Amino acid sequence: MEATFVIIGGGIAGVTCAETLSILEPNTSIILISESALIKTATNVLAITRTLTSFDVKEDNCINLHSRYPNIRVIHDVLIKINDENHTIQTKGDLIIGYKYLCICTGASPKLIPQANAYSEILGIRDTDSVEKLIEKLSEAEKIAIVGNGGIATELIYQIKNVETHWIIKDKHISATFVDPGASEFFQNDLSNDKDDIKPTSKRMRYTEENIPKSGAALGPDWYKNLGISGSRTDSGNQVIIHYEAEVINVSKNTVSGCLEITLTNGDLIMCDLIVSATGVTPNCDFLSENQLDVSNEGFIKVNEYMKTSVNDIYAAGDICEANWKPAEHWFQMKLWTQARQMGCYAAKCMLGHLKNEVVLQDFCFEIFTHSTKLFGYKVILLGLFNGQKLGTDYEILLRMTKRQEYVKFVLKNHKLQGALLIGDTDLEEMCENLILNQLDLSPYGDDILNPDIDIEDYFD
Numbered sequence: 001m002e003a004t005f006v007i008i009g010g011g012i013a014g015v016t017c018a019e020t021l022s023i024l025e026p027n028t029s030i031i032l033i034s035e036s037a038l039i040k041t042a043t044n045v046l047a048i049t050r051t052l053t054s055f056d057v058k059e060d061n062c063i064n065l066h067s068r069y070p071n072i073r074v075i076h077d078v079l080i081k082i083n084d085e086n087h088t089i090q091t092k093g094d095l096i097i098g099y100k101y102l103c104i105c106t107g108a109s110p111k112l113i114p115q116a117n118a119y120s121e122i123l124g125i126r127d128t129d130s131v132e133k134l135i136e137k138l139s140e141a142e143k144i145a146i147v148g149n150g151g152i153a154t155e156l157i158y159q160i161k162n163v164e165t166h167w168i169i170k171d172k173h174i175s176a177t178f179v180d181p182g183a184s185e186f187f188q189n190d191l192s193n194d195k196d197d198i199k200p201t202s203k204r205m206r207y208t209e210e211n212i213p214k215s216g217a218a219l220g221p222d223w224y225k226n227l228g229i230s231g232s233r234t235d236s237g238n239q240v241i242i243h244y245e246a247e248v249i250n251v252s253k254n255t256v257s258g259c260l261e262i263t264l265t266n267g268d269l270i271m272c273d274l275i276v277s278a279t280g281v282t283p284n285c286d287f288l289s290e291n292q293l294d295v296s297n298e299g300f301i302k303v304n305e306y307m308k309t310s311v312n313d314i315y316a317a318g319d320i321c322e323a324n325w326k327p328a329e330h331w332f333q334m335k336l337w338t339q340a341r342q343m344g345c346y347a348a349k350c351m352l353g354h355l356k357n358e359v360v361l362q363d364f365c366f367e368i369f370t371h372s373t374k375l376f377g378y379k380v381i382l383l384g385l386f387n388g389q390k391l392g393t394d395y396e397i398l399l400r401m402t403k404r405q406e407y408v409k410f411v412l413k414n415h416k417l418q419g420a421l422l423i424g425d426t427d428l429e430e431m432c433e434n435l436i437l438n439q440l441d442l443s444p445y446g447d448d449i450l451n452p453d454i455d456i457e458d459y460f461d
């Protein structure tokens, strides 16, 4: 068996890569190897600005993908070895598949705290299976701990009901991966709010075939929408206790109560029924290759500006890869499905360009970091160096905040906009994107740039 393009991984990066190849080259042969029977596709793609898009992530089955893109053949299998010298791969199901170009989109898995090896009550979240497991265990829990201060912890803490939650974070403020201390304070008003308006009723819509393996690709935005993420307490509802600047040093089990006892670096002792380790991701690289692929210290596959790995004719995209090129001033990598989609699409264009000996220009989306998400119920848009990344201490911040309504932060250097954090319906994303990209000198406008009584857009007409 062989194909011009073989893509490994049925997550958003792999599927986008296959779809893009199919759209650009409907007659070429494409094989997509998916470990999971369900694959991820992006639907309802909406351009918010030139570089910022929002979209839904839908679980789909392989047959539907093939009927939409007849030249994509989906094989439900697992890559175990790349024989890069003779351009073939070997799968767990004993298939040998020849390729001209190979794209590795095997994603990542939760990187749990080390104590997880000893206790099944320490869980991570990645896919549908892992969320179902969490919901089941949580329904019997009165007290839980969440470790980590990034995307998953921030979303969970807001969604979880009927349980006492200990949030263990290394930083001085919550949600540090995405926001600064000011925005974190803005969110914190909502932490203690009554969340009764979030009434999970039905379960997530999904396929109902029995025994269909659901594990695999990472969940996407709004994964919690129709789920009942609830503990067993009915008395006092929610209580969130935040342990700042703390890390887990030990976990043990109380033999009498059966509870987990967590010891923190600050000396705090927490008793709980369940620990969610939301502590980042580790690459899915459980396969061999004849020539070693260059990887980062954490094991992510390094790719150059054409998404090429260090091994001939092998590309990589999405969470599995580490962007190893000199990035544009206002772009940096984060393991997000926005970037998984962009990279999957761009890797397809690069492979095709190389096949046809055509010049490939780097996609415009790598000019500026953009991310649109929802945190604590608010629309959140992150643009450019929104947290002053790469700027050291040499930058200014302009802030505008209306409690429970909006939080607008501009990061400026030499009077030019470098990044923006927009929380709420600010309607400023397009202007900010333009200002970051064209580096207009904003000194003539002074602080009016954030005056809510002045329509800033008028300045630039």
Ligand SMILES: Cc1cc2nc3c(=O)[nH]c(=O)nc-3n(C[C@H](O)[C@H](O)[C@H](O)COP(=O)(O)OP(=O)(O)OC[C@H]3O[C@@H](n4cnc5c(N)ncnc54)[C@H](O)[C@@H]3O)c2cc1C
Pocket (backbone or CB within 6 Å): 008, 009, 010, 011, 012, 013, 014, 033, 034, 035, 036, 077, 078, 079, 080, 105, 106, 107, 108, 109, 125, 126, 127, 151, 152, 215, 216, 217, 218, 219, 220, 221, 222, 223, 284, 286, 287, 317, 318, 319, 320, 335, 336, 337, 338, 339, 340, 373
């Ligand atoms: C709970 C949660 C919420 C999230 N929310 C957001 C969000 O709101 N916004 C956002 O931008 N991002 C979000 N993310 C991150 C986002 O989901 C990921 O960045 C993105 O999905 C990565 O896509 P991927 O295709 O690179 O990898 P994955 O989705 O991990 O897909 C990789 C696929 O490859 C398969 N695979 C692995 N090894 C092999 C092998 N050897 N052979 C064959 N197949 C293999 C895996 O089973 C998997 O199906 C969230 C992540 C989680 C876990």
Ligand SMILES: NC(=O)C1=CN([C@@H]2O[C@H](COP(=O)(O)OP(=O)(O)OC[C@H]3O[C@@H](n4cnc5c(N)ncnc54)[C@H](OP(=O)(O)O)[C@@H]3O)[C@@H](O)[C@H]2O)C=CC1
Pocket (backbone or CB within 6 Å): 113, 147, 148, 149, 150, 151, 152, 153, 155, 169, 170, 176, 177, 247, 248, 277, 278, 279, 280, 281, 334, 335, 336, 373, 374
């Ligand atoms: N709305 C969104 O956009 C969402 C995005 N995601 C994405 O999904 C992926 C997984 O999410 P998540 O697990 O939250 O990963 P993140 O990378 O977002 O956050 C991990 C957090 O855990 C901390 N951490 C790491 N190791 C430890 C440790 N041993 N003890 C205590 N804290 C630790 C990190 O701190 P430090 O950085 O200091 O190491 C960081 O605060 C990420 O790629 C994330 O971007 C997930 C949910 C929502």
